[in-house]
Structure formats: structure tokens, C-alpha cells
Amino acid sequence: MKFFASCAKGLEYLLADELLALGAAKATATIAGANVEGELLDAQRAVLWSRLASRVLWPLAEFDCPDEAALYDGVAALPWADHLAPGDTLAVDAHVSGTAITHARYAAQRVKDAVVDTLRGQGLERPSVDVEHPDLRLNLSLRKGRATISVDLGGGSLHRRGWRLAQNEAPLKENLAAAVLLRGGWPRAYAQGGGLLDPMCGSGTLLIEGALMAADVAPGLLRLGELPPTRWRGFDSDGWRRLLDEAQAREQAGRSALKPVFHGSDLDPQAIAAARENAARAGVETAIALAVCDVAALPSPPQADGTVVCNPPYDERLAADAALYRQLGDALKRAVPGWRASLLCGSEELAFATGLRAGKRYQLFNGAIECTLIVCDPIAVPQREAAAPRALGEGAQMVANRLRKNLQKTKKWRAREGVECFRAYDADLPEYAAAIDVYQEADGARRLFLHVQEYAAPATIPEADVRRRRNELLAAAREVFQVPAEQVALKTRERGKGGSKYGRFEQRGEFVHVREHGALLRVNLFDYLDTGLFLDHRPLRGMLAAQAKGRRFLNLFCYTGVASVEAAVAGAAATTSVDLSGTYLQWCADNLALNGLGGARHRLVQADAVAWLEAERGQFDVVFCDPPTFSNSARADDFDIQREHVRLLRAAVARLAQGGVLYFSNNFRRFRLDEEAIAAFARCEEISRQTLDPDFERNPRIHRAWRLSPA
Numbered sequence: 001m002k003f004f005a006s007c008a009k010g011l012e013y014l015l016a017d018e019l020l021a022l023g024a025a026k027a028t029a030t031i032a033g034a035n036v037e038g039e040l041l042d043a044q045r046a047v048l049w050s051r052l053a054s055r056v057l058w059p060l061a062e063f064d065c066p067d068e069a070a071l072y073d074g075v076a077a078l079p080w081a082d083h084l085a086p087g088d089t090l091a092v093d094a095h096v097s098g099t100a101i102t103h104a105r106y107a108a109q110r111v112k113d114a115v116v117d118t119l120r121g122q123g124l125e126r127p128s129v130d131v132e133h134p135d136l137r138l139n140l141s142l143r144k145g146r147a148t149i150s151v152d153l154g155g156g157s158l159h160r161r162g163w164r165l166a167q168n169e170a171p172l173k174e175n176l177a178a179a180v181l182l183r184g185g186w187p188r189a190y191a192q193g194g195g196l197l198d199p200m201c202g203s204g205t206l207l208i209e210g211a212l213m214a215a216d217v218a219p220g221l222l223r224l225g226e227l228p229p230t231r232w233r234g235f236d237s238d239g240w241r242r243l244l245d246e247a248q249a250r251e252q253a254g255r256s257a258l259k260p261v262f263h264g265s266d267l268d269p270q271a272i273a274a275a276r277e278n279a280a281r282a283g284v285e286t287a288i289a290l291a292v293c294d295v296a297a298l299p300s301p302p303q304a305d306g307t308v309v310c311n312p313p314y315d316e317r318l319a320a321d322a323a324l325y326r327q328l329g330d331a332l333k334r335a336v337p338g339w340r341a342s343l344l345c346g347s348e349e350l351a352f353a354t355g356l357r358a359g360k361r362y363q364l365f366n367g368a369i370e371c372t373l374i375v376c377d378p379i380a381v382p383q384r385e386a387a388a389p390r391a392l393g394e395g396a397q398m399v400a401n402r403l404r405k406n407l408q409k410t411k412k413w414r415a416r417e418g419v420e421c422f423r424a425y426d427a428d429l430p431e432y433a434a435a436i437d438v439y440q441e442a443d444g445a446r447r448l449f450l451h452v453q454e455y456a457a458p459a460t461i462p463e464a465d466v467r468r469r470r471n472e473l474l475a476a477a478r479e480v481f482q483v484p485a486e487q488v489a490l491k492t493r494e495r496g497k498g499g500s501k502y503g504r505f506e507q508r509g510e511f512v513h514v515r516e517h518g519a520l521l522r523v524n525l526f527d528y529l530d531t532g533l534f535l536d537h538r539p540l541r542g543m544l545a546a547q548a549k550g551r552r553f554l555n556l557f558c559y560t561g562v563a564s565v566e567a568a569v570a571g572a573a574a575t576t577s578v579d580l581s582g583t584y585l586q587w588c589a590d591n592l593a594l595n596g597l598g599g600a601r602h603r604l605v606q607a608d609a610v611a612w613l614e615a616e617r618g619q620f621d622v623v624f625c626d627p628p629t630f631s632n633s634a635r636a637d638d639f640d641i642q643r644e645h646v647r648l649l650r651a652a653v654a655r656l657a658q659g660g661v662l663y664f665s666n667n668f669r670r671f672r673l674d675e676e677a678i679a680a681f682a683r684c685e686e687i688s689r690q691t692l693d694p695d696f697e698r699n700p701r702i703h704r705a706w707r708l709s710p711a
Contacts, residue, residue: 015053177311187214205278345372395469555567688706
């Protein structure tokens with residue numbers, strides 16, 4: 001059975017790892033959560049033990065939902081007497097996207113109406129609504145015309161641990177605190193005898209969460225006590241009792257062995273008083289030493305090693321003072337230079353202001369606020385490594401300013417759409433003619449890689465100026481993104497005789513896993529001219545994936561098969577990927593396997609696409625055709641897109657099933673579609689503007705695209 005565990009953005013991969021460690025058969029990170037495979041007891045275990053999840057949702061039904069009538073009917077069709085006992089109370093949470101239903105509260109009301117009307121129609125007692133502590137909390141997810149109705153097994157947000165009473169002005173949620181601790185390696189440090197220090201502890205969230213983690217206390221114990229989290233009739237009460245018995249035994253053993261290695265301080269006496277009260281409610285007050293102290297006077301703890309965790313102030317209601325961050329960094333380098341630190345900062349700029357060199361950095365969300373988590377191990381690096389970087393020159397500073405402006409411009413769009421690989425710069429300044437693409441690693445340390453494509457300079461530009469501008473561009477990019485040189489791939493694109501070819505560059509053999517539209521993908525930034533992922537086709541791949549669900553998908557000139565993989569992840573009934581290159585087909589196979597896909601439903605065909613189409617007799621519902629401008633492979637006839645496109649499209653349209661659609665794209669700038677010839681066999685509409693995201697708005701001719709259907 002599949003269920004969903006939600007979390008704050010940025011915690012997805014940690015959550016998936018945690019759920020696997022808790023016994024789930026499979027857990028795959030997705031935007032703001034993880035898709036999980038396991039039994040009901042696995043989901044109930046996650047409710048009790050997950051430190052990172054916000055909710056655990058057990059699905060009851062999924063159905064097409066084009067409008068509110070379909071929503072009502074789909075919910076009313078469920079046997080609610082099997083889920084809700086007479087006299088039980090009900091609450092509904094809703095999350096909607098799309099154009100059919102746009103108001104979440106209205107959608108929740110329609111779900112509630114359908115449940116109530118169904119029970120009353122069966123002569124049963126009408127359930128009343130209790131939004132705070134219902135016996136059954138339902139969750140509606142409505143996305144892309146599909147509705148999922150689930151039971152919220154935890155009965156509400158799991159970040160509430162049950163010990164928080166007093167808090168300072170801006171408390172950190174407990175599950176985000178757990179992520180800060182885990183990224184900082186706190187469980188390992190505690191096992192090795194290390195201490196935990198928070199020099200700006202506020203109401204004590206990080207310290208208390210760290211102490212309960214060290215004591216092996218299940219996060220749900222204090223919140224739930226002996227009560228089950230829901231009175232849903234399908235809940236496994238006997239299994240829950242066994243989980244509780246095990247958790248209580250582990251708690252008793254862990255609390256008795258808890259070592260007093262926790263140290264917190266804050267300049268605000270009221271915050272320290274709140275931290276003491278919270279620690280007492282959590283039962284860890286004897287393990288935590290708390291003091292009123294300015295961070296500038298931070299004393300060294302008695303432990304020789306350990307982890308520093310901190311959530312310094314940063315949002316609009318609290319001072320986000322760069323000088324305070326510098327003071328924090330200086331204090332840590334003086335008091336605990338050999339410790340590791342996990343610091344949740346309000347932005348890249350504030351993280352940089354600490355003066356600490358981060359080995360790893362992560363983007364997390366504290367509510368709606370995007371934050372930067374930096375991990376420094378150790379805090380103080382040897383002097384030769386900590387030397388101040390050379391100041392950027394005037395030209396490099398211009399590039400850096402433009403990069404920061406571009407990042408700020410696309411920030412909300414990237415967060416909203418979950419875009420992790422994007423174009424950050426495209427020859428915005430004519431003297432610095434290059435494209436800079438950002439690839440964020442989808443697993444592990446979530447490292448950033450830069451793919452810099454330098455456009456060949458005119459012959460009139462002296463070589464010395466070319467080198468200087470290249471170095472200034474690279475210096476600016478590394479400064480803005482804070483990446484080491486080994487995570488920057490530099491290539492020069494220049495048109496050869498007859499056009500470019502895919503060429504080999506370095507021989508690193510290093511593949512990085514990235515994510516797009518929920519699919520994991522392998523990219524190689526260093527060894528080839530192209531990386532394995534054409535970023536400009538991102539919106540078009542999204543369209544294809546949405547339309548391919550439950551349908552037969554054909555990908556011609558498939559390259560590394562990204563469109564096929566995303567269609568398969570979206571639920572395509574079958575995919576066929578055609579390419580002449582065995583290297584690219586193997587890459588496609590690897591991408592499919594990375595997502596747990598493969599087998600007879602996902603066919604790979606090594607062939608000349610035009611010849612294969614003209615010989616093929618199968619039918620397809622969605623076809624993607626993105627041919628090269630030309631090809632002169634020894635294994636097939638020469639191909640020229642301008643000369644061959646009518647023949648190609650006629651053969652592709654002939655393979656469409658009734659109601660099928662063909663998407664055709666190419667990046668030949670001088671291409672002219674033969675509209676008169678195409679009209680003889682297909683209806684054709686250009687959709688180029690719809691297939692470009694904001695990061696490519698400076699280069700609207702990077703590709704053109706058309707939608708075709710049989711005439």
C-alpha cells in the first residue's frame with residue numbers, strides 16, 4: 001500500500017531516509033514530502049516515531065475531479081459508515097491547485113457535506129465538526145484534476161511534541177529543529193561522548209529536541225500519551241498498543257542513561273525562563289545547563305567535542321543583523337573551534353556574514369521563510385585555508401550583481417514550482433558572453449554544481465581579454481553560489497564546420513542525481529558538451545508527463561530519455577524511446593532504473609527514428625519529437641531537419657491513435673515550418689511561448705515547439 005508523509009520543504013530526503021530506517025518498504029522524496037510504500041502499521045509507526053514528518057496521510061480513494069460536482073460525488077461514493085462511528089466528530093483539511101477549484105476552504109466544505117449527506121442518507125447520526133480535536137481528520141489533495149482523500153493518521157501536525165508551553169517571539173518548529181540536529185550529525189556526536197551547544201537558544205527548542213533524540217524518546221509519546229492519534233475505524237489499535245509498549249520501554253531506558261551534555265544560553269532572561277519551563281515539561285531539565293549570556297562572552301563547554309546548533313534571528317519581526325551573525329561566528333571559532341556547527345540562517349547573505357566556511361549548505365523553509373542551513377565541520381579551519389578571499393574586481397562584481405538580481409527575480413517562481421535545476425545567467429552582460437546553469441544535487445549533501453557554457457568570442461577580441469573575462473565570470477559565479485572550483489564545469493560552445501557535434505571533454509565519469517517533476521535523473525556535467533538534461537525543455541516535459549498518464553508515450557530522438565522517465569513517473573501506461581545512440585539509450589535505461597522503472601512496459605529502441613517510424617505499425621497517444629538540426633551518423637542516412645521535417649512529421653502523425661497528440665520541437669534558429677505541406681495531414685499550432693519558463697525569457701528563440709493532431 002502507498003501512503004504519503006508530508007514535511008517542510010527542504011526536509012524531503014532526510015524524511016525518506018528516516019522512513020526507510022523505520023521499516024518502510026520504499027520511500028521516495030517528492031516536493032514537501034515522501035511517497036511511501038508499506039503496511040498500515042508502518043504508517044502508524046511513522047506517526048509515533050518520525051521526527052521530521054508534518055503529517056502521515058493514509059489514502060482512502062483517488063478519483064478524477066474536474067469540478068466541484070465530481071468532488072462531491074467522488075467523496076459521497078465512499079462507505080463512510082466504515083470509517084466514522086456514530087457520534088464521532090470530523091474535520092477536513094484541503095490543499096488545492098489548478099483552475100477547477102481554487103478555494104481550499106470551499107473544497108473542504110464540499111468534502112464535509114458529502115460525508116454528512118451520505119451518513120444522513122443512510123439514516124445514521126450526522127457527525128459534528130471539531131476543527132481542533134476531531135475523532136477523524138480527513139485530508140483532500142486536489143492537483144492536476146485528480147483528488148485524493150486520505151485519513152490524517154496523526155490527527156494533526158506531528159511537529160507538536162506536547163512539551164511546548166512557553167515560547168519566545170518566533171519559535172522554531174520541532175521537526176525543523178530535528179533536521180538541523182540531523183544535518184549537524186548530532187546523534188553520532190552524542191554516541192561519541194560529545195556535547196550539544198546552542199548559544200542563542202531562545203525557548204530551547206533545539207536543545208530539548210536534541211535531548212529527547214539522545215534519550216530515544218519517540219516524538220509522539222508526550223503529545224499523545226496513552227490515547228490513539230485518531231478514532232478512525234480502520235486504525236490498527238492492537239498494533240498501536242504494541243508500538244506504544246515498545247516506545248515506552250525505550251524511553252525508560254534512554255532517559256535513565258541520558259548524559260548532561262546540553263548547554264544553552266541567550267541574552268534574553270525571559271527566553272531562558274521559557275526554556276527552563278519547556279525543558280521541565282519535556283522531562284530533560286536536569287540534562288540541560290541554561291544561562292543568560294551574550295554570545296560575545298560565550299564560554300567553552302567542558303566536552304572536548306560536540307555539535308553547535310543555532311537558529312539566529314532573521315525574519316521581518318526580528319533583527320536580521322549581519323553584525324550579530326559575524327559575532328556568532330567569531331564566538332564559535334574562539335570557544336569551540338574543533339566542534340561541528342549546524343546553523344539555520346535567514347539567507348545566503350547572513351550565512352556568509354558568519355565568516356564560517358560551510359562544507360555543506362541546504363535550503364530549508366521555516367514556515368514560509370526560505371532559510372539557508374550551513375554545516376561547518378570543523379568550525380575553525382586551518383589558517384592557510386581560512387585566508388580572506390581576494391576581493392572581486394570591477395568586472396567580476398558587475399557579473400555577481402547581475403547574478404544576484406536574477407536569482408532574486410526567479411526566487412518565488414523556483415520555490416513555487418520546485419525548480420532545482422535552472423539557468424541563472426544567459427549573456428546578460430555582452431562582455432561576459434556565457435550561460436550559467438545551476439544543478440542542485442537531489443540526494444546526499446544537496447550540493448550545487450555550476451555548468452558554465454562560454455560562447456566563443458569574436459576573432460577581434462584579444463586572447464588576453466577573453467581569458468580575463470572568463471576568469472572574472474568564474475570568480476563571480478563561485479562567489480555568489482559559494483561553490484568550490486571542482487563543482488564548476490566550464491565549456492566553450494562554438495559552431496564547427498557543418499555545425500556542432502556532441503564531444504567528450506573531461507574523463508571524470510562523475511554522474512550527479514538531480515530532480516525534475518518528481519523524477520530522479522542522472523546528469524554528467526563534465527564529460528560531455530551537453531549534460532543529459534536540456535533545461536529549456538522543462539515546461540514541455542511537464543506538459544508531456546501530465547498528458548501521458550495512463551496513455552502510450554513515444555519519445556523520438558529520445559537522447560537520455562528524460563521525457564520518457566517523467567512520463568513513466570507520472571503514470572504512463574507504456575513508453576517507447578527511440579534513438580540511434582546506444583550510449584544515450586543506456587543512459588535512458590539508467591534513468592528509468594533510478595526511479596524503479598523498467599521492463600517490457602518501457603521499451604528502448606536503437607534505430608534511425610525516421611526509418612523506424614515508417615516501418616512501425618503500433619499506435620501511441622502522446623508523441624514527443626525533438627530531432628537534432630542534422631545528423632551524419634555512419635549508421636543511418638544523413639538527416640537535415642529543414643529538409644526532412646515534413647516526411648518525419650507525416651510518419652509520426654500516422655502513428656497517433658484516435659485523440660492522440662504530437663509535440664514537435666527543434667532548436668534550429670533558421671528553421672521554417674512548411675505549413676502548407678503539414679496542413680495536408682495534420683492540424684498544427686505553435687506553442688513556443690508556452691514552453692519557456694522565466695529562466696529562459698532572455699533567450700526566447702532557444703527552441704520552437706508545435707502541437708499537431710491528425711487532420
